[in-house]
Amino acid sequence: MTLSSPFQRFSRREWAALSADTPLPLTDEDIAALRGLCDQLSLTEVAKMYLPLSRMLKLRFEAGHELVLAQNAFLGRENDRSPFVIAISGSVAVGKSTFARTLQALLTRWPSQPNVSLITTDGFLYPNAVLEERSLMRRKGFPESYDLPRLLSFLHAVKAGEGEIAAPVYSHLSYDVIPDRQQVIRQPDILIFEGLNVLQAPHGASVIASDYFDFSIFLDADKEDLEKWYVERFLALQRTAFQNPSSYFYRYRTLEKAEAVETAQRIWREINLPNLMENIQPTRQRADLILQKGSDHQIESVSLRR
């Protein structure tokens, strides 16, 4: 028996048509501020592909709010505040950070001007000292490299509507969790929770991260493109961040281009690609929305859970 897909698929053109006449709330300066390294995220792409998503999320956010109000009225309960949680997943270098920052900027510009916080799961990696002790330094990003109980208790506190919640912070410069640094969120209307592991469900777990999500998005792209973007980002970082003596990769700053490409490809093939194949790609079907990117980073198709 063949099962029919739980997703409905939209071509780029079909999805773009959903932006209708919504005015673009971002200026060129806003977009420029959002760009990551060597990023060509254009206003056209935002208007065509990100705006319909923002509109749809607004519908879901508002309908979810109405539902909670109706249920509370039925139960005779106070209106508790609980953020609407949007999860973003996908491979290393697929563009999660860029996407999450753009989405945050768009949602913040809804007429109701919601308070939108963004948390990345790399803060929940174990510090390098712990990873070294457990021989996990070459398994960074794999499930066992994250403090999952801490991540789940963060999400639990968010959904329980706690007033102030602290999340640990990771530095790509030091390649480590920053000791004594925290990002505090204070009852946002919306939380964007971004990381390669957010849709993972460890075998036998009684609670998983997605129990706390209102909507989840998986960014997808071909493996060849991902490797290319990873290497390009590595080369861009070599010219910038790696030049900083406090960079973990300072020793790579003087590599010739060919050596730098080889180094990046080795890290990709030994760590990030196996993690993608074993632990990230299998979670794709759990998302509510899958965005398929082409080699130019443009969203080529959109699959929405029915």
Ligand SMILES: Nc1ncnc2c1ncn2[C@@H]1O[C@H](COP(=O)(O)OP(=O)(O)O)[C@@H](O)[C@H]1O
């Ligand atoms: N929409 C986009 N258009 C062009 N380049 C992009 C886009 N999204 C990401 N990139 C680039 O691809 C690389 C990976 O993106 P990043 O957001 O850092 O990925 P991740 O957070 O998934 O590791 C970066 O060099 C970034 O500038």
Ligand SMILES: CC(C)(COP(=O)(O)O)[C@@H](O)C(=O)NCCC(=O)O
């Ligand atoms: C910290 C990460 C696991 C997180 O990846 P992200 O979700 O930020 O793309 C990743 O950036 C990483 O460090 N991977 C290990 C191999 C490497 O240095 O690329």
